[in-house]
Amino acid sequence: MADELLIRNGVVYDPINGVKGEKKDICIRDGKVVDSVTNPKVIDAEGRVVMPGGVDIHSHIAGGKVNAGRIMRPEDERKGVEPKTKVCRAQSGYSVPNTFATGYRYARMGYTFVMEAAMPPLAARHTHEEMVDIPILDNAAMPLIDNNWMTMEYVKSGDTDLLAAYIAWMMKATKGYAVKVVNPGGTEAWGWGKNCNLNDTVPYFDVTPAEIIKGLAEANEKFEMPHSIHVHGNMLGHPGNYEMTKDTYDVVKGIKPYRDRPTMHATHTQFHSYGGTTWGNFESKADAIADYINENDHMSIDLGSVILGDTTTMTADGPMEYSLYQITGRKWTNHDVELETGTGITPFLYSGKVSVHTIQWAIGQELALLVKDPWKVALTTDHPNAGPFIGYPIIISHLMSKKRRDESAEAMHKAIFDRAALPSIDREYDLNEIAIITRGMTAKTLGLHEHGKGHLGVGADADVAIYDMSPEERDAGKIQKAFLNTKYTIKGGQIVVKDGEVVATPPGRTIFVTPECDDKLTDEMLVTLKDKFAKYYSVTFNNYPVQDAYLPNPYEIKAPWRSS
Amino acid sequence: MVEVTDVVCSLCGCVCDDIVLEVENNEIVKVKKGACSVGKAKLLGHERIKSPAIRENGELRECSYDEAIKKAAEILYKSRRSLLYGWSSTVCEAHKVGVELTEDLGAVMDNTASVCHGPSVLAINDVGLPSCTLGEVKNRADLIIYWGANPAQAHANHMKRYSYVSKGYWTEEGKKGKKMVVVDVRKTMTAKMADVFVQIKQGKDYQVFSALRAILRGHEDVVPDEVGGVPKEQLLEVANMVKESKFVMTFFGMGVTHTGARHNNIVNAIQFTRAAHLHTKASIMPLRGHYNVAGINQVCTWETGFPFAIDMSRGYAWYNPGEQSATDLLYRGDCDAAMIIASDPGAHFPGESLKHLAKIPVIQIDPYANPTTEFADVVIPAAVSGIEAEGNVYRMDNVPIRLRKILDTDYLPDEEILQRILTEIRAMREKEGE
Numbered sequence: 001m002a003d004e005l006l007i008r009n010g011v012v013y014d015p016i017n018g019v020k021g022e023k024k025d026i027c028i029r030d031g032k033v034v035d036s037v038t039n040p041k042v043i044d045a046e047g048r049v050v051m052p053g054g055v056d057i058h059s060h061i062a063g064g065k066v067n068a069g070r071i072m073r074p075e076d077e078r079k080g081v082e083p084k085t086k087v088c089r090a091q092s093g094y095s096v097p098n099t100f101a102t103g104y105r106y107a108r109m110g111y112t113f114v115m116e117a118a119m120p121p122l123a124a125r126h127t128h129e130e131m132v133d134i135p136i137l138d139n140a141a142m143p144l145i146d147n148n149w150m151t152m153e154y155v156k157s158g159d160t161d162l163l164a165a166y167i168a169w170m171m172k173a174t175k176g177y178a179v180k181v182v183n184p185g186g187t188e189a190w191g192w193g194k195n196c197n198l199n200d201t202v203p204y205f206d207v208t209p210a211e212i213i214k215g216l217a218e219a220n221e222k223f224e225m226p227h228s229i230h231v232h233g234n235m236l237g238h239p240g241n242y243e244m245t246k247d248t249y250d251v252v253k254g255i256k257p258y259r260d261r262p263t264m265h266a267t268h269t270q271f272h273s274y275g276g277t278t279w280g281n282f283e284s285k286a287d288a289i290a291d292y293i294n295e296n297d298h299m300s301i302d303l304g305s306v307i308l309g310d311t312t313t314m315t316a317d318g319p320m321e322y323s324l325y326q327i328t329g330r331k332w333t334n335h336d337v338e339l340e341t342g343t344g345i346t347p348f349l350y351s352g353k354v355s356v357h358t359i360q361w362a363i364g365q366e367l368a369l370l371v372k373d374p375w376k377v378a379l380t381t382d383h384p385n386a387g388p389f390i391g392y393p394i395i396i397s398h399l400m401s402k403k404r405r406d407e408s409a410e411a412m413h414k415a416i417f418d419r420a421a422l423p424s425i426d427r428e429y430d431l432n433e434i435a436i437i438t439r440g441m442t443a444k445t446l447g448l449h450e451h452g453k454g455h456l457g458v459g460a461d462a463d464v465a466i467y468d469m470s471p472e473e474r475d476a477g478k479i480q481k482a483f484l485n486t487k488y489t490i491k492g493g494q495i496v497v498k499d500g501e502v503v504a505t506p507p508g509r510t511i512f513v514t515p516e517c518d519d520k521l522t523d524e525m526l527v528t529l530k531d532k533f534a535k536y537y538s539v540t541f542n543n544y545p546v547q548d549a550y551l552p553n554p555y556e557i558k559a560p561w562r563s564s
Numbered sequence: 565m566v567e568v569t570d571v572v573c574s575l576c577g578c579v580c581d582d583i584v585l586e587v588e589n590n591e592i593v594k595v596k597k598g599a600c601s602v603g604k605a606k607l608l609g610h611e612r613i614k615s616p617a618i619r620e621n622g623e624l625r626e627c628s629y630d631e632a633i634k635k636a637a638e639i640l641y642k643s644r645r646s647l648l649y650g651w652s653s654t655v656c657e658a659h660k661v662g663v664e665l666t667e668d669l670g671a672v673m674d675n676t677a678s679v680c681h682g683p684s685v686l687a688i689n690d691v692g693l694p695s696c697t698l699g700e701v702k703n704r705a706d707l708i709i710y711w712g713a714n715p716a717q718a719h720a721n722h723m724k725r726y727s728y729v730s731k732g733y734w735t736e737e738g739k740k741g742k743k744m745v746v747v748d749v750r751k752t753m754t755a756k757m758a759d760v761f762v763q764i765k766q767g768k769d770y771q772v773f774s775a776l777r778a779i780l781r782g783h784e785d786v787v788p789d790e791v792g793g794v795p796k797e798q799l800l801e802v803a804n805m806v807k808e809s810k811f812v813m814t815f816f817g818m819g820v821t822h823t824g825a826r827h828n829n830i831v832n833a834i835q836f837t838r839a840a841h842l843h844t845k846a847s848i849m850p851l852r853g854h855y856n857v858a859g860i861n862q863v864c865t866w867e868t869g870f871p872f873a874i875d876m877s878r879g880y881a882w883y884n885p886g887e888q889s890a891t892d893l894l895y896r897g898d899c900d901a902a903m904i905i906a907s908d909p910g911a912h913f914p915g916e917s918l919k920h921l922a923k924i925p926v927i928q929i930d931p932y933a934n935p936t937t938e939f940a941d942v943v944i945p946a947a948v949s950g951i952e953a954e955g956n957v958y959r960m961d962n963v964p965i966r967l968r969k970i971l972d973t974d975y976l977p978d979e980e981i982l983q984r985i986l987t988e989i990r991a992m993r994e995k996e997g998e
Contacts, residue, residue: 064962066866067862067866068693070865070869070870071685071688071689071865071871072688072689072692073689074689074869074870074883077869077870077881077883078869078883080869081869081880081881081882082880083878083879083880084667084880089667089867090667090868090876090879090880090881091880092868092869092870092880092881093869097869098865098866098867098868098869098881099866099867100867122697122699123962123963123964125956125964125965125966126862126958126962126964129656129866129956129964130866133660133866133867149733191700191704191811191845192704192810192811192845193841193844193845204734322841331690331691331692332691332692332694332838333688333693333694333695334692334693334694334695334696334847335693335695335696335697335962336695336696336697336847337696337697337699337700338696338698338700338702338703339699339703342696345692535731535732535733536699536702536703536732536733537699538697538698538699538725538963539581539699539963539965540570540582542569542570543570543572543581543965543966547966549954549966550956
């Protein structure tokens, strides 16, 4: 078996290294990009688009809520069935595919890393069990640390160092990657069937969501954490929420990040960019949010762009899912998690015939087109909330083609012409910008570029996507087709997809962050935490942390305490 | 003598994880804390299957693991349509190999939920499940409803650890600050502890749920004077308790899943919970039996898309319970071999289904002999998960917990037995291919 690979004459887009569509060879040895090779197997990429493997910053692919979505929706599983092959396991599902299908379909789109967006700490073992069953993709998961009683108590008492010690312990106990925040305070209030605005007091805990976000951002920067806090703010999906969204961004303004990265990543921003006061006068405020992002440098966002059709919405934002279920009357699953978080799941159909859905559809793309610097924007659908990840190529084709957008808009509800800005925007993304929002920006924002992801410089992981299209291609349909199934996907130097078919399924690695915290501080924190276990948790302290057995292919990133 | 703490019980869906044992000379000599009487009996051990065995001329002949595994592989390899059934009393690591084996053989995989909370799963397919972890109940619930369930005898630690008797953050007074309603056809031990006992007529659960829904949705005028044997005043009393509670939790058992309208009972129980949620915080949870029946549903779902009764003969997963579920498949004589692991259909399946099971070659994998052993053709003893083997399980609220290995053993864990059977089958296929 050749350990060397040469990708010859491709047109390379490697934004982290400033390579913008240059004809260039990529040399690979032992799973890494190298300077030169001696006796390689050669892939002729003549004139085709070559990019680093895709890096998804936010997608719900594994764990309790994804599986609850599957159990609740046998009709969705039936949609995506594909028989096993000599290489692949049997596949099921469309918006909530089984784990095998998840790996294959991402790999066929040229992705090699996916971040599971929300891991309930108490059920972290479940997330890891599923991630192990997702072939090919390297992965990581973000534990929810915002509605936790420990967090709220430390925020209230102002003990940022102890909060940091708690974050460190949780990150290690869950084998997690970054601090995830979902409807801070609101999900705890949902334990009583209530919800919280940004500046409401969380029932019984005497803190506000704004204070929780600020506290966590400050505590996060106590370490050399590769990623900022990753925030799903309050009042997601409510008309008129854009003002609260901007207020949320303001909360962390002035907190200094440990390195050159944002202080907060605001996720699925489409759902947080709503104007109007009711569903009747609902309108896009993507322009206001984009203006904020353009004027400030402490924020990054991902889109949460809508794919029309049926999907399964799922989030730790329990009250939001309840509101959605009350609107549709469809199936509804809820799963509150003691002392920590919650879960809500309900199916949803985005229809181009409905004014609100049409405007939502426009907002995601408006955000991408109105934020000037693509290094602040990541392509996501908040899979499967605004639509399944398999729809990424549809979004790419729209961002790259004004003509395609106009054709789509014509067929949709006319509200798009007076309550959204999309039809008036002329900007078209080029392939370099697409490479930024699908790998460069995402790898950098997650801090994974320092660990070989999202670029093709010497020493990088040999994760490469070769798309069967010329860089001059302007036909939106052909662009979409090319981004759905690669000519080749190479993962760690191994060809895993060829001509759109999965040909090998090596296991992925799970990347986790170990924040390093002073023992004395940890011990002080543990007194409080152990009391919580003794009195309130339903499992013991010793049975809580994720055992090493759950990560057969681990990759550890250490995050030292900052001496300053 | 060594004291072992944080031991996880592998008996029922409560999965108690605070057990303290004393271990001496590779033997559990005392259960010091944490387990109920049934869990204690399992931990202290009882009669095991001593050796792998193959049935010859009607008698089981003891043999080596190698021979039994090879024989099992031959049976499955020759079978055109086999049933792989059980799975609820073993760990998820074994489940994963089971799914792979099912896929490899194009077999049907079903688990004990099929004859247990299968109707609950069908209801969740239909309407979803508003639920929570057991710690939420412990910390918040001030009204507990047990419906068609008798945890005092079937899940002996349930009330103490998680519900009526437990103490939590907003429930520091324990049962003093809570109310309990029990709905059942007879006055069970649990019912005797209840503040309100609602005695319904056999099979009338659906109607009683409907009446409560109507009241909670403001339509008490349509409710007749008596529903399912329950006077209207009592229905109003229960509905009122729901309205006045801060957090109402409903647990239900086999009394609801297997009577009258079956899975529609559970749909209605969930709709009752949704109606209650208009007034208070309301959640509902099936009381799962085996310690990892929730786990086999989880693993099957993330690996195949479906929770039970999965037919892989098409090369992809096909889900149609009532057709591919084990009892139905056997009833129609629609499989020609069976592997039974970590369960006992011999004691629990309907007679007509068992008739076919007794006719076809049967492989049994289990630590303990049971009625299924009486007709099994290959018997493969396994290590006891949670005592002699570790692995992941899902509690009834789907919280994943890792079973610990306490004792050393020469018995093979389920996962390894299955992996070796799969390897044998693949080797046979490769040989034939040559």
